[in-house]
Amino acid sequence: MAGTGSKSAAQNGFQSTANYIVSNELALAVNAAVTLQKPLLIKGEPGTGKTRLAEELAAALDTNLLRWHIKSTTKAQQGLYEYDAVSRLRDSQLGSEKVHDISNYIKPGKLWLAFSAEKRPVLLIDEIDKADIEFPNDLLHELDQMEFHVYETGEQIKAKQRPIVIITSNNEKELPDAFLRRCFFHYIRFPDAETLAAIVAVHFPNIQKQLLATALEVFFDLRQVPNLKKKPSTSELLDWLKLLLAEDISPSDLTKSDGGLMPMFGALLKNEQDVELIEKLAFMSRRGAR
Known part of the structure; x- marks a missing residue:
């Protein structure tokens, strides 16, 4: 998004540029979600630019974009962290010194990376409707409280600042009401x-x-x-x-x-x-x- 920096985005809100066209309604939705500090849930036909929106918003704010692309097998826990018990067992059998520090086997997920970022990032949770129906509900606490517990190490991970969360859906399945209540919603109509x-x-x-x-x-x-x-x-x-x-x-x-x-x-x-x-x-x- 050439010609648009974080200063103009902060002062004037997100809007169309020479390289990216958004409707007035979509621009208002983005700015409302940022103001309310709520996830922005974007629905619309495939190919209407839902993913591109997150890319351009991150560019406009001159910040990092963290992509979490959801598949049918994706679990909410993967967005927090993953514990590699198999590698730890293997290292233990080989006598590696690494096994004495369990944090060596903890892999931060996209939410952890977003929470720990020094500069407020844009977190894209892409195609959330592809996951199991319980997936959105499993993220309610973390998206609300902006913190989670790492059981293996006893750490409490808290967001340094609330990331801007963009969630996309192709409307393949209904999302739970409890999840919808926590989002600002916008449907991208097909352009005229x-x-x-x-x-x-x-x-x-x-x-x-x-x-x-x-x-x-x-x-x-x-x-x-x-x-x-x-x-x-x-x-x-x-x-x-x-x-x-x-x-x-x-x-x-x-x-x-x-x-x-x-x-x-x-x-x-x-x-x-x-x-x-x-x-x-x-x-x-x-x-x-x-």
């Missing part, structure tokens, strides 16, 4: 044509206006097709435009079709069901036009 054009201009400042207008028309028409299994996202639009520019495809080429499919359709359509659906709709449209 004007906002998308501004986002595209950041990535492709020299794109021809007619090509962009035609591409956006095709893109939004595609998103409005009923029963589409996966609607193309902002990131997929950018990939598609990059290919159009690389292949020097003209606006008129976009209105032509190969069996009902737009050029470079593989950047927008991600499964065979959607490809077949678009081909079928194009075939029916051609028959109706006869």
Whole structure:
């Protein structure tokens, strides 16, 4: 995020820059969460920039970004620390002096790193809905109190300052009410044509206006097709435009079709069901036009 430093972010709040476009509603949500010192829970379609938001916020504040990417097997304890009992047992069998200090086998997690940071960091808990349903509840105390106990060493880890916590969700499963109460919530609506054009201009400042207008028309028409299994996202639009520019495809080429499919359709359509659906709709449209 060039041209934006911590001073401007602190004085004016988080906002769009030359390299990153956010809606007014999202900027207000970020600033409200920072003011309230609550985690910001961001939901929205995949590809709408939820993860990028944390990256740009950290850049705007000139601070570190700690990423905790959640998987289906992730446990809340891993965010605090992990105790490597197997390594300690092995070292004990080998007669290593390390075994006398149990802290040698304690690996700090992302929350521990965030709590111990000298400068207030941004902590990204990415795709929290992928974890077990109990995962959010298991983090309630730590996110509320900003401290936790290390049982193996007897330490009490307290945050030096409250990190800015960004939590993303693709809405794959419902989150517990007790967890939701502790967050400031924002749903990223899919950008309108004007906002998308501004986002595209950041990535492709020299794109021809007619090509962009035609591409956006095709893109939004595609998103409005009923029963589409996966609607193309902002990131997929950018990939598609990059290919159009690389292949020097003209606006008129976009209105032509190969069996009902737009050029470079593989950047927008991600499964065979959607490809077949678009081909079928194009075939029916051609028959109706006869």
